[in-house]
Every structure is written in structure tokens, then in C-alpha cells.
Ligand SMILES: Nc1ncnc2c1ncn2[C@@H]1O[C@H](COP(=O)(O)OP(=O)(O)OP(=O)(O)O)[C@@H](O)[C@H]1O
């Protein structure tokens with residue numbers, strides 16, 4: 001679509017181009033006229049020169065005639081004889097030059113007649129003069145010769161004046177054309193300046209508009225960026241909250257299972273014992289059945305214990321993070337036939353329950369992943385700390401993350417994502433280091449802030465006994 005804002009500028013450009021073309025056409029027409037005028041001036045000047053030469057040759061011929069008639073000497077006739085062919089030549093050329101000028105040709109025709117009469121008069125007087133000079137002089141005295149010469153001269157002068165007028169007229173026209181051409185160039189320059197200014201202004205306006213659009217886009221980008229950051233913070237906080245709620249729920253469930261189900265199962269077992277003792281003698285088959293039922297109750301108690309342990313590791317609650325991690329490594333290493341290494345200092349600072357559970361769950365998920373994917377033979381867990389931060393590293397020597405795995409993004413992998421969110425909720429950061437056949441290292445750094453450390457007066461997560 002053609003933008004409305006470009007319309008005036010485009011119209012201006014089109015108008016400018018049309019005007020420029022018109023001025024160019026006018027200027028070219030003027031140039032053509034100038035060239036024609038120049039040619040006409042040259043032509044007129046040549047005719048003028050030829051007319052003057054013809055006049056001169058006539059005078060020469062007449063002077064020769066007169067000289068001979070006065071002196072009777074033949075030598076005076078030289079100019080006359082020399083002038084005759086020249087006069088004929090000049091007349092032919094002048095006639096040819098007037099070929100395209102009917103009026104000039106007509107005028108020259110009349111003058112030619114006078115010249116011919118003059119030439120005839122001269123030829124006649126010379127013819128008589130060669131026989132008898134006095135007869136010839138009498139003929140001259142009739143003034144016929146003078147009249148024809150005057151007529152011829154007048155004709156030639158009139159033609160010359162006509163040519164001079166043509167030259168003047170042409171020069172005047174040329175002057176006008178030059179003037180017009182000058183105005184045309186001036187107009188062209190003015191049009192170009194106006195167009196340049198219009199285009200420049202349009203360009204500047206577009207630049208300003210695009211600058212405004214760019215800064216608006218930049219602002220919008222910043223606004224969206226801020227929004228995304230705020231939303232990410234909210235989501236992290238929500239994830240942390242959900243994890244806390246989940247852990248609390250798990251603790252509550254574990255307690256219920258332990259207290260309620262545990263009590264019921266124990267009561268069932270005791271009652272079954274009692275009944276079995278009573279019926280042992282009288283109904284041995286029923287006693288056997290009861291023994292099998294008691295075995296099932298024992299299995300139920302085992303399952304309940306395992307469930308409670310999964311929900312809330314009692315060792316973590318009772319013996320603290322250090323012991324819980326040691327036991328976790330021992331368990332998973334035993335199950336997976338791994339060699340294992342644990343490094344945890346004795347002076348581990350006391351942590352809040354949530355922090356201890358988060359670190360335990362991270363270690364748990366790391367080992368679960370290692371057992372599922374790594375094909376490792378050796379695992380290592382090390383927990384260290386400085387004054388300000390706690391560092392947990394879990395390493396396996398397996399095949400490493402798949403080559404197409406993007407370690408920078410944990411999206412789509414809930415285990416690693418959950419670990420990251422737990423670490424983020426503690427204000428720390430997590431790094432996954434892996435290379436093919438060199439295993440995977442999960443490195444967690446958590447700042448030892450008030451939300452991680454247990455308050456001094458509160459016996460937070462239990463210490464090793
Ligand atoms: N120790 C490891 N060795 C090799 N590959 C691993 C290891 N840990 C994770 N991976 C790879 O990273 C992927 C992501 O792990 P993550 O724990 O996030 O998801 P998951 O185990 O596939 O699913 P979930 O944990 O939600 O049950 C895994 O599918 C696996 O390909």
C-alpha cells in the first residue's frame with residue numbers, strides 16, 4: 001500500500017520531473033533555433049560578401065572599360081576581362097545561395113537583369129571603341145551605362161541591406177533564445193534546489209520518525225524485559241513456595257502414616273498374635289492362616305516405613321544433613337554397585353530444615369539420574385563451605401549428558417529444573433558440567449544467609465549425634 005505521508009512528496013517529485021522535462025525540451029528547442037540562426041547568419045554574411053564582391057567586380061569591369069575608352073590602350077582592358085568570369089561565377093553562386101529563398105531569388109533575378117544590361121552596354125561600347133573611340137564615347141555619354149550601373153548597384157545594395165536585416169533579425173532572435181535558455185537554466189536550478197530541499201526535508205522527517213519508532217521499540221523492549229524479569233521472579237517464588245508446600249505436605253503425610261497407620265498396623269499385629277495363641281491348639285489351620293496374615297501385615301509395615309522414608313528421610317530429621325547424605329551415598333552406591341567417595345567436613349554450619357531438605361533432594365535426584373543414565377562406576381559427593389557460602393558437588397564418571405543436551409537450558413527436564421529451582425529459592429546458583437565419557441558434575445553454590453542458616457537459638461536441622 002502506498003503510504004499517505006509519501007503522497008505530497010511524490011506529487012512534488014513528479015511535478016518537478018515534469019517541469020524539468022518541459023524546461024529541457026524548451027531549452028533544446030531554443031538550442032535548435034540558435035543553431036538555425038547561426039547557420040542563417042553565416043549564410044547571410046556569405047551572400048553579403050558575395051554581393052559586395054560582385055559590386056566590386058562590376059566597378060573593376062567598368063573602370064577597365066572607362067580606362068580603355070579614355071586612353072585607347074588595351075592594357076586597361078585587363079581588369080575588365082578578369083572581372084567578367086568572376087562576375088559570372090559570383091552570380092551563379094549567389095543564385096545557388098538564394099535557391100531556398102524565393103523572394104531573394106526574385107530580387108536577385110531583377111538585379112541580375114540590370115547587371116546583364118550593364119555588361120551588355122560595356123561589351124557594346126568596347127566593340128565600338130575598338131573600331132572608333134569617338135563613337136563609343138558618344139555611346140557612353142548617353143548615360144545609359146551610368147543608369148544601368150546605378151540600377152545594378154541599387155539592386156545589390158538592396159540585397160545587401162536585406163541580408164544585413166536578416167542577420168540583425170536572426171541575432172535578435174538568438175539573443176532572445178540565449179536569454180530564454182538562461183532563464184531555463186535558472187528555473188531548472190531553482191526546481192532542483194526546491195526538490196533537493198523537499199527530498200532532504202522528507203528524509204529528515206522519515207529519519208526522525210524512524211528514530212522515534214526505534215526508541216519506542218527500545219522502550220517497549222525494556223518494558224517487556226522488565227515484565228519478563230518480574231514474571232520470572234514471581235514464577236521462581238511460586239516454584240519455591242510449591243516446593244515448600246510439597247515438603248510440608250510430605251512431612252504431614254509421613255507423620256500421619258507413622259502415627260495413624262503405624263498405630264493401626266501395630267494394633268492389628270498384636271491382636272493377631274493374641275488370636276493366634278488362642279486358636280493354635282484347637283484350630284492349627286486357622287493359626288497357620290493367621291501367621292500368613294501377620295506376614296502380610298509385616299509387609300505392610302515395611303511398605304509404610306519405606307513410604308515414610310521416601311516422604312521424609314528420618315535420618316535427615318534425626319541425624320542431620322551430613323549423616324543423611326552419607327547414608328544416601330552408601331545406599332545408592334550399594335544398589336548400583338558403584339565405588340563412592342564422600343567428603344563432608346565435621347564443622348558443617350547448622351542449616352534450616354528447608355535448606356537441608358533442598359540440598360538432600362538435589363543429591364537424591366543427581367544420584368537417581370546417574371543411576372538411570374550415566375552407566376557410571378564411581379560417584380563422588382562433596383559438601384564444603386566458607387564463611388559465606390556452601391558448595392555441594394555431585395560427580396559421576398559416566399558417559400555424560402547426551403551430545404544434543406543444552407546444559408544452559410533445563411526446560412523440559414523436570415529433575416534438573418526442580419534442582420535449579422530449589423537452588424534459586426535458596427538464593428544460590430547451579431551449574432551442570434559435562435563432557436562425553438567424562439561424566440556429569442552438578443555444582444551448587446548457596447550463600448550462607450539468614451534464610452539458609454538456622455537461627456543460633458533454634459536447634460534447626462539435627463546435628464549428628
Ligand atoms: N548423570 C547423568 N548422566 C547422563 N545423562 C544425564 C545425567 N543426568 C541427567 N542426564 C540427562 O539429562 C536429562 C534430564 O534429566 P532430568 O533429571 O532433568 O530429567 P529426567 O530424569 O529425564 O526426568 P525426571 O527427572 O523428571 O523424571 C535426562 O533425560 C538425561 O538424558
Ligand SMILES: [Mg+2]
Pocket residue numbers: 365368369414415416
Ligand atoms: Mg531425573
